[in-house]
Amino acid sequence: MKIFFVVIMIFFFSCEKQDDGFLYAPCEDDDCIIYETTPYPTPSPYGFPFMIIPDDNPLTIEGVSLGKKLFFDPILSSDNSISCATCHIQNNSFSDPGQFSIGITGESGFRNASSLVNLGWSSSFNWDGTAENLREQVFEPVVNPIEMANNWDQVEYDLNFNSEYRDLFKRAFNIDYIDSVHVAKAIAQFERTLVSANSRYDKWLRGEVMFTEEELDGYNIFNTERGDCFHCHSGKNFMDDSFHNNGLDETFTDFGLYNVTRNDGDKGLFKTPTLRNIEYSAPYMHDGRLSTIDEVIEHYNSGGIYSATIDPLMKYVNSNPYGIDGQSGLMLTQQEKNNLKAFLLTLSDNDFIQNNEFQP
Numbered sequence: 001m002k003i004f005f006v007v008i009m010i011f012f013f014s015c016e017k018q019d020d021g022f023l024y025a026p027c028e029d030d031d032c033i034i035y036e037t038t039p040y041p042t043p044s045p046y047g048f049p050f051m052i053i054p055d056d057n058p059l060t061i062e063g064v065s066l067g068k069k070l071f072f073d074p075i076l077s078s079d080n081s082i083s084c085a086t087c088h089i090q091n092n093s094f095s096d097p098g099q100f101s102i103g104i105t106g107e108s109g110f111r112n113a114s115s116l117v118n119l120g121w122s123s124s125f126n127w128d129g130t131a132e133n134l135r136e137q138v139f140e141p142v143v144n145p146i147e148m149a150n151n152w153d154q155v156e157y158d159l160n161f162n163s164e165y166r167d168l169f170k171r172a173f174n175i176d177y178i179d180s181v182h183v184a185k186a187i188a189q190f191e192r193t194l195v196s197a198n199s200r201y202d203k204w205l206r207g208e209v210m211f212t213e214e215e216l217d218g219y220n221i222f223n224t225e226r227g228d229c230f231h232c233h234s235g236k237n238f239m240d241d242s243f244h245n246n247g248l249d250e251t252f253t254d255f256g257l258y259n260v261t262r263n264d265g266d267k268g269l270f271k272t273p274t275l276r277n278i279e280y281s282a283p284y285m286h287d288g289r290l291s292t293i294d295e296v297i298e299h300y301n302s303g304g305i306y307s308a309t310i311d312p313l314m315k316y317v318n319s320n321p322y323g324i325d326g327q328s329g330l331m332l333t334q335q336e337k338n339n340l341k342a343f344l345l346t347l348s349d350n351d352f353i354q355n356n357e358f359q360p
């Protein structure tokens with residue numbers, strides 16, 4: 001009787017038919033092949049803080065390589081026409097050179113695609129911080145009707161239908177049914193490996209090259225009250241993992257952080273973007289309104305536009321109650337502007353945009 005029951009159970013589990021038509025065979029106890037995964041070394045470039053990796057998604061060679069395959073595969077979009085890499089282009093530090101990205105319908109969004117660099121050191125994602133971690137972020141573009149316009153049932157169906165993916169997910173996560181969570185986990189693993197730490201600036205920190213006089217002066221402008229960039233663009237990734245209104249508008253069409261918090265004081269606040277590889281990731285700001293680094297410097301040099309939520313660190317805005325009376329703008333000389341730009345260009349990491357480990 002017992003044996004009969006076991007036979008029935010084996011039959012039942014070995015060939016379970018899904019409603020949506022494909023077959024999969026979840027294994028039970030002794031049948032299971034359990035693959036060993038190979039740890040992927042945690043990126044730890046010179047001088048960087050420790051990258052925090054979630055306990056339930058350690059980096060593995062298998063997971064990272066699967067995440068990369070998914071990142072470049074249009075299978076995630078509803079008509080198989082675009083992948084993550086369509087909008088996040090390596091040559092542009094995984095950002096989009098277009099002001100707004102075009103999704104599958106040809107319609108464009110209203111934000112500039114962020115560059116994907118050193119994300120493993122961030123704790124909020126998207127310009128308004130809608131995602132708290134990388135895994136959660138993946139859920140957004142896949143279903144966004146003007147991006148990949150897909151739904152997760154379809155994504156899971158397509159991936160489970162594909163024997164190569166079934167094998168790769170089994171090897172990376174020991175799962176027999178591919179679900180959205182593991183798709184997101186794999187992509188998040190790949191994203192954590194997108195590390196840029198070999199710019200001229202990094203080489204200078206490591207004592208391998210000398211800065212020119214201009215670069216050094218630009219560095220000082222950036223890191224002192226003269227230019228006052230360092231309060232917000234701080235640390236190894238030139239961002240404070242926080243949100244500010246840097247004086248772009250008097251009134252807002254995009255409310256930024258307010259969309260998430262519904263707190264009036266957060267209207268017009270956006271995530272401080274990293275400045276690493278800034279040379280490659282034009283256009284600039286959440287809506288890509290500025291096309292060159294010179295225009296960005298001009299924005300800050302002018303002091304920016306006052307509004308109720310202007311950041312206290314934007315000290316030279318006209319009529320800023322926190323501001324320094326009588327001075328409007330940073331009043332940098334042309335030479336100082338050139339030097340500040342020269343410093344920003346030391347953040348370019350050519351090895352990052354050419355790294356073939358990030359290619360399909």
Ligand code: HEC
Binds near residue numbers: 076103122134
């Ligand atoms: C149609 C273009 C498009 C596609 C396709 C796309 N993205 Fe994006 N991505 C964007 C835009 C635009 C933003 C900025 C969104 C915002 O802030 O509202 C963004 C933001 C991000 C961010 C946030 C970065 C940060 O520092 O805050 C990550 C991470 C990201 N995308 C990863 C992905 C992944 C992974 C995929 C594929 C599953 C993907 N994107 C597909 C356009 C796209």
Ligand code: HEC
Binds near residue numbers: 284
């Ligand atoms: C009060 C905080 C703050 C200060 C001070 C500040 N920034 Fe920013 N910076 C931001 C924020 C926030 C954004 C994004 C704003 C947006 O898109 O709405 C930004 C955007 C930028 C961008 C565009 C990046 C991109 O990927 O689009 C550059 C370049 C930049 N800042 C350089 C500088 C420089 C140079 C200085 C000093 C002269 C400076 N910032 C001072 C907060 C600040």
